[in-house]
Amino acid sequence: MANTHQTINPATGEVIDTYELATDEQALATLRASHEAFLDWRKTSFEERAGILREIAKRLRANKDDYAALMTREMGKPIAQGGGEIELCAAICEFTADNGPQELADEQRDLDGGRALVSYQPIGVILGIQPWNFPFYQVVRYAIANIMAGNTVLLKHAPNVWGAAVEIEKLFVAAGLPENVFRSLFIDADQTSQLIEHEHVRGVTLTGSPRAGSAVAAKAGEQLKKSVLELGSNDAYLVLEDADIDRAVETCVQGRIYNNGETCVAAKRFIVVDAVYDAFREKFVEKMRQIEYGDPTDPNTALGPIAREDLRDTLHDLVKRSIDQGATCVCGGEIPDGPGYFYPVTVLEDLKPGMPAYDEELFGPAASLIRVADEAEAIRVANDSRYGLGGGIFSKDEQRAVDIARNLFDTGMVNINGYRLAQPHLPFGGVKDSGYGREHGGFGMKEFVNAKSVMIID
Known part of the structure; x- marks a missing residue:
């Protein structure tokens, strides 16, 4: 030793x-x-x-x-x-x-x-x-x-x-x-x-x-x-047909990159119904591309380095394996030159079960975009995970979203129309x-x- x-x-x-x-x-x-x-x-x-x-x-x-x-x-x-x-x-x-x-x-x-x-x-x-x-x-x-x-x-x-x-x-x-x-x-x-x-x-x-x-x-x-x-976890955020798209995009971007994306309850899988997929994707990718990594001591920096070199290597391996298995890399996905353990904002789509970006936790600023036909498939895909810590739902029908969160979402915590971290007065923990x-x-x-x-x- x-x-x-x-x-x-x-x-x-x-x-x-x-x-x-x-x-x-x-x-x-x-x-x-x-x-x-x-x-x-x-x-x-x-x-x-x-x-x-x-x-x-x-x-x-x-x-x-x-x-x-x-x-x-x-x-x-x-x-x-x-x-x-x-x-x-x-x-x-x-x-x-x-x-x-x-x-x-x-x-x-x-x-x-x-x-x-x-x-x-x-x-x-x-x-x-x-x-x-x-x-x-x-x-x-x-x-x-x-x-x-x-x-x-x-x-x-x-x-x-x-x-x-x-x-x-x-x-x-x-x-x-x-x-x-x-x-x-x-x-x-x-x-x-x-x-x-x-x-x-x-x-x-x-x-x-x-x-x-x-x-x-x-x-x-x-x-x-x-x-x-x-x-x-690999928390799923559902964007339903009646979601406020601008609000969902803004929230999902912050939920993915906060703390350099190294958060157990970060938003990681973005499950979007077909009716609004293109609209969400266009704005989400545009905002993600605007985020640049930089000096974490600068108050204006939104994305710092990955905490250790081995952790960056693990993240990159999961991204590359997903691409090798057929995922599309919309942006990012490459280790930059220079000192430090930085990794760029990365967005992957065309994901399927068996790919790391679908099944595993990507601990860093890498987002998984998943298109589904409708609300029922969105719920099924969200629960199609061995994890169950947190998640989110975007819908203007608040009562319907609460019903999904209470009765159908197999996680310990659910955000509705927003993103919050742990709260001192609310239970924190997961299932599976x-x-x-x-x-x-x-x-x-x-x-x-x-x-x-x-x-x-x-």
């Missing part, structure tokens, strides 16, 4: 920093310290926990520009978008502080010959394995809910954003979180697997690929430990190969607690 790891600026290819990996002994020592911290943290009041979360929110906003710049350096997020991620993190902290005490409060229940209560008790150390694409949000999403619930938290962050992992731990401590309630670990996959096996780890949550999720879920299952998985479990909206606070029945007999 290599003893060090370097973070690299994806816009320039230059080394940012070098980190020393923890030894097995150091990782276990951190786990033990987290368990010891849990024994005290579980005794704290909801009000004390909420106060610290509000201070974290305050400090997130106070350091927003610095954190945004760090994300731009480490994973190429356009600098104009970093502040929005930090604001979302702060909002999650405040929602959890405001609603956690009520969500986690004891519930009174009837009982023949007495009374009963249901108590939501913390269970211990929760290990989070998180990706790089939203380096602060992905951590805050699971950590804040579990800290509010009374658990302690370990983070195994993606190695290319270990600078963010360092800063998040510093932030939490500065906000008053007791030592070892939250810790970042610089470890590899084998060490992570060893930690999952340890008795002090009581639950595991992962955001990542289906392959990683399957491996982590299997390891947790072997140990009879609960897991929560968010595994990405997009994983299981829910975060946000109060649901995340109860994923790793013991719902304990207490029966009092008169």
Whole structure:
């Protein structure tokens, strides 16, 4: 095992920093310290926990520009978008502080010959394995809910954003979180697997690929430990015959390129009924062609680099394989010369099942245009996927769109006539190969607690 790891600026290819990996002994020592911290943290009041979360929110906003710049350096997020991620993190902290005490409060229940209560008790150390694409949000999403619930938290962050992992731990401590309630670990996959096996780890949550999720879920299952998985998607956006085409085009372009297209709930497959396909295609392709990649530190840049060279290579391979199998490349599709891991806006059409651009998740600014005969076929094609995280519908018949979203769209989340990312007050998660479990909206606070029945007999 290599003893060090370097973070690299994806816009320039230059080394940012070098980190020393923890030894097995150091990782276990951190786990033990987290368990010891849990024994005290579980005794704290909801009000004390909420106060610290509000201070974290305050400090997130106070350091927003610095954190945004760090994300731009480490994973190429356009600098104009970093502040929005930090604001979302702060909002999650405040929602959890405001609603956690009520969500986690004891519930009174009837009982023949007495009374009963249901108590939501913390269970211990929760290990989070998180990706790089939203380096602060992905951590805050699971950590804040579990800290509010009374658990302690370990983070195994993606190695290319270990600078963010360092800063998040510093932030939490500065906000008053007791030592070892939250810790970042610089470890590899084998060490992570060893930690999952340890008795002090009581639950595991992962955001990542289906392959990683399957491996982590299997390891947790072997140990009879609960897991929560968010595994990405190839979200379908349906453009129906009565859609506002200009609105659909504007929304779909932003939904595809936001965060350089590296978003689990990005709009990826655009399923357009035949009656409006040509009109949508013409305007969509025109707007996509206008987007140029550039320096992510420039506030005017809408599209930065892919986060790592191997990720760009994977994206390009999926694009080329689709073209080789008969897809038409309308624009983009070629790796540019020069430094950094940039990839141009790419639009593919004439797609069929079996092609990567139809079946797989293209993690980057590559859009899949799919023509269908009518609404019924649009719904069928949308659900013709092993994934099921998010999706969207464009239609002026709002009630019909809601009916499709509620009853026919096999995903965890649906946007209607717009595009929104995660919301602190709404559940976030998917079905099928997009994983299981829910975060946000109060649901995340109860994923790793013991719902304990207490029966009092008169």
